[in-house]
Amino acid sequence: MKKFRELKKNGDGTFGVVIKAEDMQSHDLVAIKKMKQKYHNFEECTNLREVKALMKLQNHPNIVKLKELFLDNDTLCLVFEFVDKSIYQMYIQQKEMGKTIPEDQIKSLIYQVANGLSYMHKHGYFHRDLKPENLLVSNNGVVKVIDLGCAREIRSRPPYTDYIATRWYRAPEILLKQANYNSPVDIFALGCIMAELFLNRPLFQGNSELEQFNKILSTLGTFTQSEWPEGCRLVSQMGLALAQFQPLQLQQLIPNASTEALNLLTQMIRWDPNKRITATQMLTHPFFYNIEKIAPPIIFEEQVKSKDELKFPEMEKKPKSYSQKEEPQNQFKQKQFVQQQPMEDDSNDLDDILDFITTENKPLPSKQSTQSSKSLEYGEYVPSIPQNRQPRNLQSSQLQEQQKKDNSSIYDFSHLQSFKPAKMPNTNSKY
Structure with a gap:
């Protein structure tokens, strides 16, 4: 949590607590959801239903964006855009x-x-x-x-x-x-x-x-x-x-x-x-x-390829982050529908x-x-x-x-x- 400065508690639910925080590097406001259940390895975290759904549904402006997730003393923290x-x-x-x-x-x-x-x-x-x-x-x-x-x-x-x-x-x-x-x-x-x-x-x-x-x-x-x-x-x-x-x-x-x-x-x-x-x-x-x-x-x-990375610190050794595979995609405009073949893995x-x-x-x-x-x-x-x-x-x-x-x-x-x-x-x- 050294990367983030906690500002205030925004909510407390059955599964987690939501904290309003500031990213100390970018100074962006974020919402950090701290899960109440303890996790001992990162594989457990990435297999969670919520995490899998968020990873698959990242690319839509009307679904909240998961920016990063990390383990802090067995506490899983999900970092979201702040609204x-x-x-x-x-x-x-x-x-x-x-x-x-x-x-x-x-x-x-x-x-x-x-x-x-x-x-x-x-x-x-x-x-x-x-x-x-x-x-x-x-x-x-x-x-x-x-x-x-x-x-x-x-x-x-x-x-x-x-x-x-x-x-x-x-x-x-x-x-x-x-x-x-x-x-x-x-x-x-x-x-x-x-x-x-x-x-x-x-x-x-x-x-x-x-x-x-x-x-x-x-x-x-x-x-x-x-x-x-x-x-x-x-x-x-x-x-x-x-x-x-x-x-x-x-x-x-x-x-x-x-x-x-x-x-x-x-x-x-x-x-x-x-x-x-x-x-x-x-x-x-x-x-x-x-x-x-x-x-x-x-x-x-039009949807444009993002340079952002969804970070999973324990998945890689050096820059401890995981970046989703970026694929070129067809553009679309209002009143124009372009049919696209699904990616092989989907x-x-x-x-x-x-x-x-x-x-x-x-x-x-x-x-x-x-x-x-x-x-x-x-x-x-x-x-x-x-x-x-x-x-x-x-x-x-x-x-x-x-x-x-x-x-x-x-x-x-x-x-x-x-x-x-x-x-x-x-x-x-x-x-």
């Missing part, structure tokens, strides 16, 4: 002034989180603990998804922990103890966060798991066998009797939200996880039609992920809801499907390639492979 304010702190400040966050600002925040989730899901991980406290915002408005300690690989085998997500953002399949939940739980959580930003309070605020489920039930309405067959099986398995509720009109619940915002929200908080909109599909939803004028330009700029992972996409995230029906703000209920936004879509009896490789095209977005970062991004400007803003 000062969370989305929670942002809307609480507005609430104290009797205001709500403007819709354009909500649009930028939600778009950027969806952008980061799209990259995360396409690269094989889902977060599992999205909440306003885990979404930081820099001084220039860039959102950073943090705390990947609960992240799991999409292809990993269940059962997963059912208590993992913070209760108010917990998807119904987790509340009903489904063992094989997956990336749609992140979408449900993000929908809850989006509604919270409009309301200045949590959408579903239960004091227990049962109350939490009933809060969702009384808002979305009681689901039927045809709407969510797996949900009916889980309810029966738990021996529950569902109260009968009609769905509430979201425009009455959130009157300050636009028609497009409500339409997107209904797709995010659906009962059936297979019917929820995906993060990639979200990026082309009409709610974000003018996002280029609202969101920080840095999230649309090809199996991407194939597994594409298999998941084609089976778990089924394409939405081709009809689009055209309801007005006065009649909008639980209709759905459906991204356009190409007319020349090929039949399902394609060869596996062709089907995967077609699925890539169907799920692509002009703002989708998932085609970019592992490389070090250009050094982000110092926002002087908390991990």
Whole structure:
């Protein structure tokens, strides 16, 4: 820790303590997460789920950057870029002034989180603990998804922990103890966060798991066998009797939200996880039609090879640091999508992920809801499907390639492979 000067304690969680510190060489502010568990060799550290996820997801502006990690007397320290304010702190400040966050600002925040989730899901991980406290915002408005300690690989085998997500953002399949939940739980959580930003309070605020489920039930309405067959099986398995509720009109619940915002929200908080909109599909939803004028330009700029190094002191002998292999990459601009072949060492992972996409995230029906703000209920936004879509009896490789095209977005970062991004400007803003 001689390289860093500790300034103050910023947080204390189950697995670690977060310290605000200054890099004595560069004078940059950093956030150091000191893990509470003791580690005796560096191999143990690099095999940690959080470290592996952070190493694989380094190259996206909306995912927090791991700058360095080191062992200090058997204490593992993760050094992150420093971002000062969370989305929670942002809307609480507005609430104290009797205001709500403007819709354009909500649009930028939600778009950027969806952008980061799209990259995360396409690269094989889902977060599992999205909440306003885990979404930081820099001084220039860039959102950073943090705390990947609960992240799991999409292809990993269940059962997963059912208590993992913070209760108010917990998807119904987790509340009903489904063992094989997956990336749609992140979408449900993000929908809850989006509604919270409009309301200045949590959408579903239960004091227990049962109350939490009933809060969702009384808002979305009681689901039927045809709407969510797996949900009916889980309810029966738990021996529950569902109260009968009609769905509430979201425009009455959130009157300050636009028609497009409500339409997107209904797709995010659906009962059936297979019917929820995906993060990639979200990026082309009409709610974000003018996002280029609202969101920080840095999230649309061309990705340039970084000269930064992710440092792992005990991996090498002389400059005790480990630098990720840098590969040339295709550039992309707004409204321009360049298809790139995956790096050799990532090809199996991407194939597994594409298999998941084609089976778990089924394409939405081709009809689009055209309801007005006065009649909008639980209709759905459906991204356009190409007319020349090929039949399902394609060869596996062709089907995967077609699925890539169907799920692509002009703002989708998932085609970019592992490389070090250009050094982000110092926002002087908390991990």
